[in-house]
Amino acid sequence: MTNAACRRLLAVLCLSSSVLAGQAEADDQMLLMLSGDEQLVSIATGTPQPVSKAPSVATVITAADIRATGATTLSDVLESVPGMHVSRSGLLWAPLYSIRGIQTLFTPEVLIMINGIPLTNSYYGDRGRLMGDIPLEHIARIEVIRGPGSAVHGAEAVSGAINIITRTASDIAGTESGLRAGSYRTYDGWVQHGGKWGEVDVAAYLRLGTTEGSGGTVGADAQTALDRTFGTRASNAPGPVQNGYDSIDARLDLALDHWRLRLGHIDRPNHGTGTGVADALDPLTKGHGKYTNLDLTWHNPKLTENWALTAQASYYDTSEEEVDITLFPAGSAFPLALPGGASSTVGMVGRPEHWERQQRLSVSALYGGFEKHKLRAGAGYNLVDMYRVTETKNFTFVYIPGVGYVPQCINLACSIVEATQANGLAFLTPHERRSVFAYLQD
Structure with a gap:
């Protein structure tokens, strides 16, 4: 094949590829238009x-x-x-x-x-x-x-x-509500409303529920193995998984012009411990998780012909509170590091709790003045503050060469004490983390 023929063939292939690519893009757009999706x-x-x-x-x-x-x-x-x-x-x-x-x-x-x-x-x-x-x-x-x-x-x-x-007000047709009942004593009811309050678009939602969980059975747990080792009979297995909880969910959405305010709350009282914090069934302990978020957004998609601008401030507050967690049940045996090899037959109990809040600020701009490109730029500031940590417990861990870390009573009575930095038992201390960021995206 001559050089001239090769050049003509290459030109035809390039032209065909360009036409096919353009046709494929047009087909994609046509499919989206036809589907209305x-x-x-x-x-x-x-x-x-x-x-x-x-x-x-x-x-x-x-x-x-x-x-x-x-x-x-x-x-x-x-x-x-x-x-x-x-x-x-x-x-x-x-x-x-x-x-x-x-x-x-x-x-x-x-x-x-x-x-x-x-x-x-x-x-x-x-x-x-x-x-x-x-x-x-x-x-x-x-x-x-x-x-x-x-x-x-x-x-x-x-x-x-x-x-x-x-959902926003436009996603809800007036007032909607529902009730449900199911197996494992599962019940819940909810109501939501979307509409106008003067010039403000309003969407509100409230749900209450309770369940005892799926009721699966654990045949043997971590305490079962300890019973074999120490000759005790403390395990709660066979027994049901503790995965029940009560629930409260609430949300509020308010919108006016370029502004939107959203508030949400998730509350989970009486939350079970599953198969146990230490893989030993605990039918008594219940936790309580609370999660609240608030955000205020200003968004103008047409600030100018080619510019869109968004600014947002948000707040998120969480707490996870628990009654005394029974890691291993009463009747379980753990050796004390005492002369003569004394031991105590008690449960292993702890209560770690923490409270946290997060604050975020961000601003972003979108430029669409280019034919095949969109530029997005932004900056922000985040503050994560674990402002309170508490713990009480009656155990600690001691390293034994050849064995590893084993739980042992804190004192002779295996009584519950407050874990602090002063006594060296604190598992975590209050702290915060700040971050500043900026980005440019094509």
Whole structure:
């Protein structure tokens, strides 16, 4: 083949490729127009775009999808996402979100957000061990990215990110309510309303519920093995998993012009300990988790012809309070580090509690004056303050060469004492973390 023929063939191939690429893009746009499906996702880049164009593998679950599945909790509906699995931690029966097989003790590598505000608890980096499940009645859509999202959302999104978008006044047709009853003495009722209060768009939601949990049975636990070793009979196994809890969920959304104020509260009293904090069944201990968020947003999508501007301030307050946790039940035996090998037959009891607040400020601008590019720039400030930590307990851990760390009574009576820095028993002290960030994105 001559050089001239080669050049003509190359030109034809390039032209064909360009035409086909243009046709494919046109076909995509035509399909979106014909389907009328506004499957837009903003969690991948921070700006709305079709799911098919998102740089991450994204899934959008709408309110219609939720109704079609019959799911009642966030964990139920997330099981429908490809590449994602929801399991349970034995500790407090907390949901574990595994994306593409990546899973640790409390899955802190998966970021959970409500309306873009992280529900991250700095104690373990998760969304709170006592939060339980999130109901779905007041959710408009759920956006999920599977794969690293740290560039947009920070280190907590190394495995993926989930953004829960709640309903606004336009998503609710007047007043809606419902009652449910199910197995394991599960009952809940909810009411929500969307409408106008003068010039203000109002959406409000309240739900009350209770459940005794799934009632699974544990045949043998960690105390069972200790009973064999020390000749005791303290284990509560076989026995039921303690995964029941009461629940209160409330949300309020107020919008006027470019302003939006949102308030939410999640309350989980009487929360069971699952299979036990130390994998020994504990039918007595109940925890209480409280999570409150507030955010104020100003958003103008048409500040000028090519500019959009968003400013946001948010506040998130959490506390996880518990009665005395029985790590190992009364009647269990642990050796004391005393001359003569004295021992005491008592339970292993502790009560760690912590309170935390988070404050966030951010501003972002979007420029759309370029034909095939959008520029997004922003800056922000975050303050995470674990302002109070308390603990009481009757045990500590002592290292024995060749054995490892073993629990031992703090004193001869194995009585409960306050853990402080002064006596060297404090497991955590109040502290805060500040971060300042800026970004430029194409």
